[in-house]
Amino acid sequence: MTRPDLAVETTRGVIQFGAGSWGMSWLGKIEQSAHFELRALIEPVAGAREAALAAGVAPDLCFGGLDEALAAGVEAQVGVVVTPPATHLAVAHEAMEAGLDLLVEKPLADTLESARELVDRAEELGRRLMVSQNYRFKRAPRTVQRLVTEGAVGRIEQVRIVYQKDPPFADFRVQMDEPVIIDMAVHHLDQIRGLLGLEPVRLRARSWNPSWSRFRGNASALIEMETAEGVQIIYTGSWCSTGAETTWDGEWDIQGERGGILWRQNQVRLSFTSVFDTVFLPGAHERDGTMDVDLDPVPLEERAGVLGELHAALDEERVPETHGRDNLRSLALVLAAVESARADGAFVELAPTEATAGK
Numbered sequence: 235m236t237r238p239d240l241a242v243e244t245t246r247g248v249i250q251f252g253a254g255s256w257g258m259s260w261l262g263k264i265e266q267s268a269h270f271e272l273r274a275l276i277e278p279v280a281g282a283r284e285a286a287l288a289a290g291v292a293p294d295l296c297f298g299g300l301d302e303a304l305a306a307g308v309e310a311q312v313g314v315v316v317t318p319p320a321t322h323l324a325v326a327h328e329a330m331e332a333g334l335d336l337l338v339e340k341p342l343a344d345t346l347e348s349a350r351e352l353v354d355r356a357e358e359l360g361r362r363l364m365v366s367q368n369y370r371f372k373r374a375p376r377t378v379q380r381l382v383t384e385g386a387v388g389r390i391e392q393v394r395i396v397y398q399k400d401p402p403f404a405d406f407r408v409q410m411d412e413p414v415i416i417d418m419a420v421h422h423l424d425q426i427r428g429l430l431g432l433e434p435v436r437l438r439a440r441s442w443n444p445s446w447s448r449f450r451g452n453a454s455a456l457i458e459m460e461t462a463e464g465v466q467i468i469y470t471g472s473w474c475s476t477g478a479e480t481t482w483d484g485e486w487d488i489q490g491e492r493g494g495i496l497w498r499q500n501q502v503r504l505s506f507t508s509v510f511d512t513v514f515l516p517g518a519h520e521r522d523g524t525m526d527v528d529l530d531p532v533p534l535e536e537r538a539g540v541l542g543e544l545h546a547a548l549d550e551e552r553v554p555e556t557h558g559r560d561n562l563r564s565l566a567l568v569l570a571a572v573e574s575a576r577a578d579g580a581f582v583e584l585a586p587t588e589a590t591a592g593k
């Protein structure tokens with residue numbers, strides 16, 4: 235297999251925090267990267283450490299705490315935080331103080347105050363802080379982003395996103411108050427910003443929990459958002475769908491003045507209001523009056539793409555895409571949705587500081 239990341243030779247040592255379900259799959263991503271090498275795995279729960287050992291992690295890489303790893307002489311440049319959201323603040327703080335640049339799993343923190351504290355501290359210490367919004371780093375979303383940037387359908391004024399799955403989670407998510415908004419919609423709300431370039435300034439939300447839900451908190455939600463330019467975005471998400479499942483990205487119907495972009499099931503399709511637009515479009519072919527768009531090649535996808543971007547940003551001494559300050563805005567949307575849902579759908583305006591956080 236061709237490894238596009240092999241061309242560059244820098245390898246940075248990684249300390250990974252958390253060996254839960256997602257953490258275990260992160261280990262493989264780090265192993266496959268030519269840019270990063272695991273130097274330590276920090277996991278306070280003995281049973282999870284044993285599972286990591288049983289899965290093949292070398293015993294001299296497993297530690298119960300960062301202090302133990304540092305005392306053992308572990309040297310690294312980057313921390314990868316894959317612990318539950320409520321622990322991100324403490325874990326990331328400790329890692330930054332130990333000199334590590336950081337890649338933190340979404341959501342950056344469980345409160346905006348904690349997230350701001352982390353971002354401010356990273357800037358004070360001169361550390362890079364990237365949030366793993368891996369959903370941006372895939373072929374279909376990058377294709378949608380290009381079409382929007384090129385103005386393929388003109389000015390966008392209405393967007394509808396439907397996401398529904400029934401994932402068999404039995405972990406911290408089952409106990410969260412608003413699992414689908416906080417742990418899942420953060421991807422989609424971040425995609426609205428990162429791919430469509432839309433920045434909602436007000437929203438209202440409702441959430442509910444069907445009787446069959448395995449979650450204690452609300453596992454279904456509706457979020458209506460509006461940008462300063464008046465673009466209307468309607469999002470529905472569910473983690474207890476008994477209906478047909480969407481992909482993890484959900485299904486996106488993006489409508490502009492000249493036509494629509496339909497993104498579903500990893501296919502991107504354009505429809506135009508003028509028949510003349512369907513005659514020819516480079517990289518697309520007509521089917522049933524709409525244009526199927528070839529997906530743009532992306533050399534490194536999903537978390538490999540996140541690692542590739544972090545590596546490039548560190549080499550080039552710039553902030554990475556989905557850096558911490560940008561991510562405050564995505565998190566602010568999520569927490570505003572929670573606030574609105576708790577207030578029975580009252581509108582919530584986003585504070586101007588958050589509205590410009592990513593700029």
Ligand SMILES: NC(=O)c1ccc[n+]([C@@H]2O[C@H](COP(=O)([O-])OP(=O)(O)OC[C@H]3O[C@@H](n4cnc5c(N)ncnc54)[C@H](O)[C@@H]3O)[C@@H](O)[C@H]2O)c1
Nearest residue numbers: 251252253254255256257276277279282316317319339340
């Ligand atoms: N980007 C994605 O697509 C995606 C997918 C799944 C999970 N996640 C995120 O990854 C994070 C972890 O999720 P998960 O499903 O692996 O959770 P999990 O509960 O399965 O595992 C978390 C692990 O972190 C450990 N931990 C707790 N405190 C720690 C500390 N102080 N230091 C080191 N380890 C500690 C726990 O013991 C546990 O083993 C969450 O933020 C979640 O939202 C992201």
